[in-house]
Amino acid sequence: MANKIQIGDKWYVAATSELGQEQPQVLKNDHTFAMFDRFGDAQVLAPGKEGLYHDDTRHLSHEELTIDGVRPLYLGSSVEEANSLLAIDLMNPDLPATGGRAALPKGTLHLFRGKLLWQGACYEHIRITHHGSEPTEVRLEFGFDADFVDLFEVRGMQRERRGELLPARVSAVGMTLSYRGLDARVRRTCIEFQPAPTQVDARRACFDLRLDPGSEHHLYCSIRCECDTEAPPPPKTYHTALRENNAVRQAWLGGHCQVHTSNPLMNLWLRRSVADLAMLATHLPTGAYPFAGVPWYSTTFGRDGIITALECLWADTSMAAGVLEFLAATQATESDPHSDAEPGKILHEARRSEMALTGEIPFGRYYGSVDATPLFVVLAAAYWRRTGDAALIRRIWPQIRRALDWIARSGDADGDGFVEYARRSEDGLVQQGWKDSQDSVFHADGQLAAAPIALCEVQGYVYEAKLGAAELASMLGETALADALNREAAQLRDRFQAAFWCEEISSYALALDGAKRQCRVGSSNAGHTLWSGIAAPAHAQRIVDELMGPRFFSGWGIRTVPTDAARYNPMSYHNGSIWPHDNALIAAGMARYGRTEAAMELLAGTFESSLRFDAHRLPELFCGFSRRPAAGPVLYPVACSPQAWAAAAVFGMLQACLGLEVLGGAGQIVLRSPRLPHFIDWIRIAQLGAPGPSVDVLLQRHERSVGVEVVRKDPKASVLVVA
Numbered sequence: 001m002a003n004k005i006q007i008g009d010k011w012y013v014a015a016t017s018e019l020g021q022e023q024p025q026v027l028k029n030d031h032t033f034a035m036f037d038r039f040g041d042a043q044v045l046a047p048g049k050e051g052l053y054h055d056d057t058r059h060l061s062h063e064e065l066t067i068d069g070v071r072p073l074y075l076g077s078s079v080e081e082a083n084s085l086l087a088i089d090l091m092n093p094d095l096p097a098t099g100g101r102a103a104l105p106k107g108t109l110h111l112f113r114g115k116l117l118w119q120g121a122c123y124e125h126i127r128i129t130h131h132g133s134e135p136t137e138v139r140l141e142f143g144f145d146a147d148f149v150d151l152f153e154v155r156g157m158q159r160e161r162r163g164e165l166l167p168a169r170v171s172a173v174g175m176t177l178s179y180r181g182l183d184a185r186v187r188r189t190c191i192e193f194q195p196a197p198t199q200v201d202a203r204r205a206c207f208d209l210r211l212d213p214g215s216e217h218h219l220y221c222s223i224r225c226e227c228d229t230e231a232p233p234p235p236k237t238y239h240t241a242l243r244e245n246n247a248v249r250q251a252w253l254g255g256h257c258q259v260h261t262s263n264p265l266m267n268l269w270l271r272r273s274v275a276d277l278a279m280l281a282t283h284l285p286t287g288a289y290p291f292a293g294v295p296w297y298s299t300t301f302g303r304d305g306i307i308t309a310l311e312c313l314w315a316d317t318s319m320a321a322g323v324l325e326f327l328a329a330t331q332a333t334e335s336d337p338h339s340d341a342e343p344g345k346i347l348h349e350a351r352r353s354e355m356a357l358t359g360e361i362p363f364g365r366y367y368g369s370v371d372a373t374p375l376f377v378v379l380a381a382a383y384w385r386r387t388g389d390a391a392l393i394r395r396i397w398p399q400i401r402r403a404l405d406w407i408a409r410s411g412d413a414d415g416d417g418f419v420e421y422a423r424r425s426e427d428g429l430v431q432q433g434w435k436d437s438q439d440s441v442f443h444a445d446g447q448l449a450a451a452p453i454a455l456c457e458v459q460g461y462v463y464e465a466k467l468g469a470a471e472l473a474s475m476l477g478e479t480a481l482a483d484a485l486n487r488e489a490a491q492l493r494d495r496f497q498a499a500f501w502c503e504e505i506s507s508y509a510l511a512l513d514g515a516k517r518q519c520r521v522g523s524s525n526a527g528h529t530l531w532s533g534i535a536a537p538a539h540a541q542r543i544v545d546e547l548m549g550p551r552f553f554s555g556w557g558i559r560t561v562p563t564d565a566a567r568y569n570p571m572s573y574h575n576g577s578i579w580p581h582d583n584a585l586i587a588a589g590m591a592r593y594g595r596t597e598a599a600m601e602l603l604a605g606t607f608e609s610s611l612r613f614d615a616h617r618l619p620e621l622f623c624g625f626s627r628r629p630a631a632g633p634v635l636y637p638v639a640c641s642p643q644a645w646a647a648a649a650v651f652g653m654l655q656a657c658l659g660l661e662v663l664g665g666a667g668q669i670v671l672r673s674p675r676l677p678h679f680i681d682w683i684r685i686a687q688l689g690a691p692g693p694s695v696d697v698l699l700q701r702h703e704r705s706v707g708v709e710v711v712r713k714d715p716k717a718s719v720l721v722v723a
Helices: 237-254 264-280 300-312 317-327 354-358 372-388 388-407 456-476 479-499 525-532 537-547 580-592 598-609 649-657
Strands: 024-031 032-036 049-056 057-060 060-069 075-081 084-093 111-116 121-130 138-144 163-172 174-180 185-193 204-211 214-225 258-261 281-284 287-290 660-663 668-672 682-688 695-701 704-711 718-722
Touching: 024 075, 024 264, 024 525, 032 111, 032 121, 049 163, 049 718, 057 185, 057 214, 060 111, 111 237, 121 138, 121 204, 121 237, 121 704, 138 174, 163 682, 204 214, 214 704, 237 264, 258 264, 264 598, 281 372, 287 317, 300 317, 300 372, 300 580, 300 649, 317 372, 317 388, 372 388, 372 456, 372 660, 388 456, 456 479, 525 537, 525 580, 537 580, 580 598, 580 649, 598 649, 649 660, 668 695, 704 718
Parallel strands: 668 718
Antiparallel strands: 024 032, 032 049, 049 057, 060 138, 075 084, 084 111, 111 121, 121 214, 138 204, 163 174, 174 185, 185 214, 258 682, 281 287, 660 668, 682 695, 695 704
């Protein structure tokens, strides 16, 4: 097993030749995602990641368009703001005379490529426009290949054996490439053209075109991902797929509140974040679920889905409902050491690829997460407060009770009152908090902590889960349980202060190791104790001061560990990098303890970093180097982009600065000491409170306060501003 991943924890991405490569163009729709280069091609060079993927299998590893045997010249490409369509503009290079055709100067032909994903297929439109003065003839050629590798192979794992590539089937309109996996499933890539090519074989399709001056020629290509255990995607035309895709995206976007500010650049960040969340939202039988990120985590992750839903819950409730329903349906019901499952535990990750189905990796359904279970309960309570949807809570109440049972029993196996973890699967994650790389939990001297490990932030999640579950139990009439949970939360808070506070670092210890020794390391994890409310008020103020000091705050955001930590490395995954979702939770915690000015500083740093990233898209993480004049933040080489909880971070930070709470059951909007950062003069929020009673509000920044104007109000809605 040790040779399967080249660096770090064996489940992490090997960064070998990624540095310096251009960022791919990314598309995603439900269980399918694609990464193309700027030409719209996929050219896999070891260890390349481009291609078309479905259910974590690469169905297309090579696609290249040439004109008379050479690559077109690049003009421009972009993914439109709604994230549905990749548009590429190309032109011909200088083409020498051939046969009866005169030489063709560069720029005579314009080639447009439009690509989109819809229902398990990639649809492409190619339009060739002739801007010359004489008729001409050219050959367009498309080359294809499919390696059907598992995503975990792309990530660096070596397999002792693979399945069998089957003979290609060729027809007049295209070809079908197939693979029989070790899981006995046959996966197919079906490529078809309209109109039919002039020539076609197992790996290429050629079109001999005669073009008159001023004429246009249109070609269409569909690439369908199929598996013999599933119904194939219905064949569609490019234009039908585009219309259906746009209609679904617009319906999703129109169902949520709309946020607009005085700052056009802030609006770009907001629109990009909304579009990324719409793209990552995958429609499951249980509802919309935000897949964690492209490319490595384009699937259901419990922790990521919960935190994403919490960050944007005030603006969108549908995602939280979908996350709760799915995680309730996939909750572990029995013990399985191979998948780190225990009764009541909430899913960490689910995969449907070949290696997951054969058991080569434990992630078919994997439960190696210590925090997803309490966070599931936290989300349930937050969703009920936001919506008043008692019906959903009643429906998943048995799963909430089982999650509480896991917290009390398996989660606290030694009975010391703290939830801890130690992996049981030899192939599973060593560290099972959100910082789940193998070197992320250590002592002050750099020595790795021994399991079982109790993380500081997890105790805060459990504290909040008990308080939230008490609210739900009271709502359901189970008053004895509510009283017991409130008592347990108070007892946990007291034990936590005694066991985790570390005077010498002015913060809570990162963790307790298996011998109950403090890991006396400052960390952003301690900021999550502010978010959950378990931090003592006096301790909270010192934690904020530490996190906003130069050891933690880079100018772009808060690092995961300070610069003087033994394992600090600004280029590491979890030991010195900056994570937008981490900063959003910390900002919410700062505002909770009255430090809204610090939350605004975090929002400002994150906003300014968004201006430096391509398409104003916050990546999963970036390097923790200190901010330098005229230089932007440094990209982490294999970060997912887009990433759901990074996209949702802007909504969590805005909520923190505005002191915003939506109490949907009561139809009440609460703003507690709202503040706006210096780069936003005003912010307008339409349909705030939807899908329940809603209002339109305009907030205007003054020197020391924010004015609140209710522009429109439903009869059953109310707005309360608390100074």
